[in-house]
Amino acid sequence: MAELAGDFFSAHAHVDTILVVNSCARGRAVAGSDLDMAVLILPTAPSQEVQSLTTMWQEFIATQPLIHRFRSTGRFAQVHLDVFDGRMVPTVWDDGGGPDYFEVEIGNRLAYAAPLHQVGKYFRQLQSQWLPYYGDDLQRSRLAMVREACARDLEAIPFLLNRGLYxxxxxRLYKAFQEFLRRTSTRASSKSRSALATIPVDSAS
Structure with missing residues (x-):
């Protein structure tokens, strides 16, 4: 199934790397799991290339019996494929705006993805830029933003309960829990980066 997508997208000049992501990439897929994929295009591709490739892919799979057979294996068995340009942009949360999927996107598409066929130079460049996660300044600002958002949501709960807004x-409680988990992952990325910095150069190759 993944090879079908690989063969389709490898013929397009603006495609850098074709990736299997999420549970299949991590070796945790079970019978009936989705097949999740992502297609990284070059930063020099035309602005409409994401939509163009997505449309062509949807038209292609509509004619493929293999896709239909895969979907018939289980209620939740679907092929999800996203075309993306590699631009990872952290957002600024306002009240009620968090959490976002910035760290999740980096993890799924760069850290744990399984490339099909040839690994492109742009994919390697993005890995070097973002892994293990990001620089200290951005890490500190993200951590402070997450901490503030989590505290704000927790403080809002008694106010809402007193008004009967259960x-x-x-x-708000659910959002605060998500933000707490995001804070934990952000702190863990900092520890991973520090540990990597202690590895001798000749041992890291």
């Missing part, structure tokens, strides 16, 4: 209070 679903809104639960939503």
């Amino acid at each position: 679903f809104q209070a639960f939503d």
Whole structure:
């Protein structure tokens, strides 16, 4: 199934690397799991290339019996494929704006992805830029933003409960939990980066 996508996209000049992502890439897929893929295009590609390739892919799979057979194996068995240009842009959270998927995107598409066929230079460049995660200044600003958002959502819960807004209070609690997990992953990335810095150059190759 993945090879079908690989053969389709490898014929396009603006494609850098074709990736299997999520559970299949991590070796945790089970019978009935989705097949998740991502196609990285070059930064020099025309601005409409993401939409163009996505449309062509949707038209292609509509005619493929193999795709239909795969979907018939289980209710949740689907092929999800995203075309992306590699631009990882952290957002600034306002009240009610977090969390985002900045760290998750880096993890799924760069750290744990399994490339098909040839690994492109642009993919390697993105890995060098973002792994293990990002620079100290961005790490500190993300950590401070997550901490503030988590505290703000927790502080809002009593106010909402006193007004009888129970679903809104639960939503704030759920968001605070997500933000706490994001803070944990951000701190862990800093520790991983520090550990990597202690490895001798001749041992890291």
